[in-house]
Every structure is written in C-alpha cells, then in structure tokens.
Amino acid sequence: MKLTNRLIEAMSGPGPGSTAKAKEVSDSVVTGLRIICSAGTAQRKFFYFHYTFHGKRDKLKIGEFPAIGIEQARKQALAWRAAIDEEINPKEQRDHVRAMPTFSEYAMEKYLPYAKQHKSSWDMDESKLRLHLIPKFGSRRISDIALPDVEMYLGQIKSSHSPSTANRHLALLSKMFKLALSWKHIKHNPCLGIAKFKEPAGRTDSLSAEDLKKMLKAMDNEPNKQAVGALRLLLLTGTRREEALQSRWEHIDLDNARWFLPKTKNGKTRHVVLNPEAVELLRNHPRISGNPWVFPGRDPSRPLNNPRKAFTRILDAAGLPHLRIHSLRHVFASFAVSSGASLYQVQQLLGHASPNMTQRYAHLADDVLRQASSSVSSIYSQAKAGAEASSGA
Incomplete structure (x- = not known):
C-alpha cells in the first residue's frame, strides 16, 4: 500500500495467537521500502530497504518510526536505489561510511605517526592540530569536510593570525587529505583549487x-x-x-x-x-x-x-x-x-x-653596489677635476 505516517501510526503487529514475530508492509511508492511492526506490547516499527545486488538479496535498516517518517525513509531508500543503479552495493557503501574516521582519529592515529617518520618538523604539525584543527574539525568524519569548510577555516586563521600562518595551515590540510586520498579513506581532496593568500615580504629583522x-x-x-x-x-x-x-x-x-x-x-x-x-x-x-x-x-x-x-x-x-x-x-x-x-x-x-x-x-x-658605484664616481670626479685644471692651464 501507499504508506503514510497516519497509516503507520495506526498499524499494529501480529494479532493474538499468531505465530508471526512481526507484521511487514511494503510501500507501493518506492520499491523495496518496507515497514515492520513487532509483536507483543512494545509494537516497535522499523523501516527497512530490501534490494538485490548482483543476484544476492539483502536488506538495510533505515530507522525507527516515528523518529524517522515515511518521507525520510523514502529519500534514503531512493538514494540507495540510485547507488545500485551505479553498480554500488549500498551495504558496502554504508559500512565504508561507518568505518570512516573522524578528523581527530585520522590525525592522531594515521597522519601523525606518518609525519613522525617522514617529517623533521612533525612537532609543528602536531601543534597546529592540537591547538586549532582538532578543536575545529575533530568530531567530523573526514569525508564530510568540504572545500567551503576549509576556506572558511583558513579565513578565520588569516584574520586571527596572518596570511602566512593560514598558508601553513592550508599546506598541512592539503597534505593530510592527499594522504587520505591515497589511502582510500576519501574520494577527493577538499583543498584542491584553494589559492594561497598573498603573503607580505619576509621579515629581515636586523641589528646595528x-x-x-x-x-x-x-x-x-x-x-x-x-x-x-x-x-x-x-x-x-x-x-x-x-x-x-x-x-x-x-x-x-x-x-x-x-x-x-x-x-x-x-x-x-x-x-x-x-x-x-x-x-x-x-x-x-x-x-x-x-x-x-x-x-x-x-x-x-x-x-x-x-x-x-x-x-x-x-x-x-x-x-x-x-x-x-x-x-x-x-x-x-x-x-x-x-x-x-x-x-x-x-x-x-x-x-x-x-x-x-x-x-x-x-x-x-x-x-653595497651603490657604495662601489660611488667609489667609481669619486675616481671619475677626481679625474674630471684634473682634466679641467689641465684645460684651464
């Protein structure tokens, strides 16, 4: 039937004396979407998506009603259906996302051990991560961090510190995501296409x-x-x-x-x-x-x-x-x-x-060149004065 939130709310599990553990109803709008209502007094209701991939039948839990309504369930089921059309197994796709590390996990468990082995300045990376990047992105999965997120962060660092510091943070993020890409954690580097800020001329502090x-x-x-x-x-x-x-x-x-x-x-x-x-x-x-x-x-x-x-x-x-x-x-x-x-x-x-x-x-x-040129000028002046004196004589 065409499921609605009202129908699902009124739905009940198997009746008294039934040997079934649950009642299952398929949605007529999205193929494969089903609502299952458990037996007993609890009467809990869950959305599932049933599908066939390369001849193998499988299913994925979407979530519990009413925390998830029918429209949300259909949206998720359609997304998984689109993945199947692109020859992607939605269960493998979901498991990949669940296994995706957060930025903090990736930084501490993957990137820093690598940096310690390959960079003499790894401690500077550790400082940037600890003081700035992990507080900003720590709980987010690295696959969820997009180019606008990075650009906004770099703008904040430019304002609070300097363009040069923001460029150092961009270099660190770009390296981290490049490695994550090569290690197949993510499918694209969100730092690609971000231009460096123009830096002021380097400091040349000196002493007299x-x-x-x-x-x-x-x-x-x-x-x-x-x-x-x-x-x-x-x-x-x-x-x-x-x-x-x-x-x-x-x-x-x-x-x-x-x-x-x-x-x-x-x-x-x-x-x-x-x-x-x-x-x-x-x-x-x-x-x-x-x-x-x-x-x-x-x-x-x-x-x-x-x-x-x-x-x-x-x-x-x-x-x-x-x-x-x-x-x-x-x-x-x-x-x-x-x-x-x-x-x-x-x-x-x-x-x-x-x-x-x-x-x-x-x-x-x-x-220094000006001083050397001035020396030539002095010799020239002396010669010129001598020549003029000779002419006058």
Whole structure:
C-alpha cells in the first residue's frame, strides 16, 4: 500500500495467537521500502530497504518510526536505489561510511605517526592540530569536510593570525587529505583549487653594530651559559635554531673550521664554514666528558630545549626590542651582505634550497653596489677635476 505516517501510526503487529514475530508492509511508492511492526506490547516499527545486488538479496535498516517518517525513509531508500543503479552495493557503501574516521582519529592515529617518520618538523604539525584543527574539525568524519569548510577555516586563521600562518595551515590540510586520498579513506581532496593568500615580504629583522655591542655585553652577564653559547653560534653562523641546539661534537671539525649538519630543514646534509670567532667560541665552550651534545640541557642526556627565556633576558638587559631567535639568522645574513657578500654566497651560507628565500636581502646588496658605484664616481670626479685644471692651464 501507499504508506503514510497516519497509516503507520495506526498499524499494529501480529494479532493474538499468531505465530508471526512481526507484521511487514511494503510501500507501493518506492520499491523495496518496507515497514515492520513487532509483536507483543512494545509494537516497535522499523523501516527497512530490501534490494538485490548482483543476484544476492539483502536488506538495510533505515530507522525507527516515528523518529524517522515515511518521507525520510523514502529519500534514503531512493538514494540507495540510485547507488545500485551505479553498480554500488549500498551495504558496502554504508559500512565504508561507518568505518570512516573522524578528523581527530585520522590525525592522531594515521597522519601523525606518518609525519613522525617522514617529517623533521612533525612537532609543528602536531601543534597546529592540537591547538586549532582538532578543536575545529575533530568530531567530523573526514569525508564530510568540504572545500567551503576549509576556506572558511583558513579565513578565520588569516584574520586571527596572518596570511602566512593560514598558508601553513592550508599546506598541512592539503597534505593530510592527499594522504587520505591515497589511502582510500576519501574520494577527493577538499583543498584542491584553494589559492594561497598573498603573503607580505619576509621579515629581515636586523641589528646595528651598536645594537650588537649592547647584546654581546648583556650576554656576558647572562647566567645561562649554554643558552648564551647557542645564541652566539647562531649569530656567527646564521644556522637555524634547531641546527644549533642539536649540534654534536662529533660533527664539528675545529681544525678545518667545518661543521657538518647531518639533517637540515629540507632533509639534506650540508657543511657550515666556521669563521674564526665561531671556532674560538667552540674551542672555549666547556665540554662534559662523554656527552655528545655541544649545548646540553638541564638533563645532560638531552640537548638544550629552547633558549627563548635567556634571549628575552638578554634583550631586556640590552634595552633592545624583542626579537625572535630566528632573527639572529637575519642578522648574520644582513651583516654578510653589507660586508660585500653576494646573494649567491649568502644563499650558500644560510643553506637556502632556493635563491628566492635569499632575495629578501637584495636591498642590502643594492647598498653595497651603490657604495662601489660611488667609489667609481669619486675616481671619475677626481679625474674630471684634473682634466679641467689641465684645460684651464
């Protein structure tokens, strides 16, 4: 019969004396849709969808009446019927959806274990996930997250943080969904087609020679000598913070003034040329017998974790504005370019994989070129004056 909510509500199970456990009525509107009313006093009523797939008969429970009405039941039955027409078994499709992990489950059980094995910066991914992404998407199944959801989230991060931060979040989400796609958790990447935000020019925090003098004087009075040693090495080499903190004595060759980095940010190895001040710093830096770390932490078995607090005290004592530790890398590069080093040389010194990162110091290179051009101008002026004097004579 053509089922209605009123008919279903009035429907009763098998009568007294019947051996049937339930009464079943088929809907005449949608083939395969049935309502089943149980026997006994409970009289519970459930919608089922019966179908045949590749010659095999099967059924799926839709839900209980009246929580689900006839129109909702028909809609679900028609969706499953459409899946069958596309050669998709609706039971397998439903089981796949039920097995679909939530974003939180996927992040913690699938992605992070992968990142720990393949990324040196996995801890930064863990921080983004813990502080932002899981609170936002954690309970949602990853297959339910669509492009508009990602775009809205990135817009919020851009407003609360910066375009650069939003782009880092986009890169993380894109990688996560790309892996989910290859692992057959989802059928498409919701990040495809999302353009990056335009980022401002990279920061090139620097110090004047007078500022550097104040900083070095404040370092002399800082009690945390391990932190001071690490900060001085960053100033003298332009290496990244973790490269300095993870440095081991076995990788430092003071006789040849070379420092081997077994693993850099881009995953490659490289050698750092040590200048005389860096060599002297490392020669005079105290060693703990049997300890491999150049800068051991409070727990000598582990390297120094983060000299941020010591750096803040140094800046305060020197009366300097607060800088990031990463700014010491910019200080090194700025002094190198101002002293006449080419951008190519600075790229090699910093270990940049691409010259694009080094272009931020191009304006300093222009100043060096301007000074060189001014020297030619001075010679020209002197020659011109001499020529004019000769002509006058």
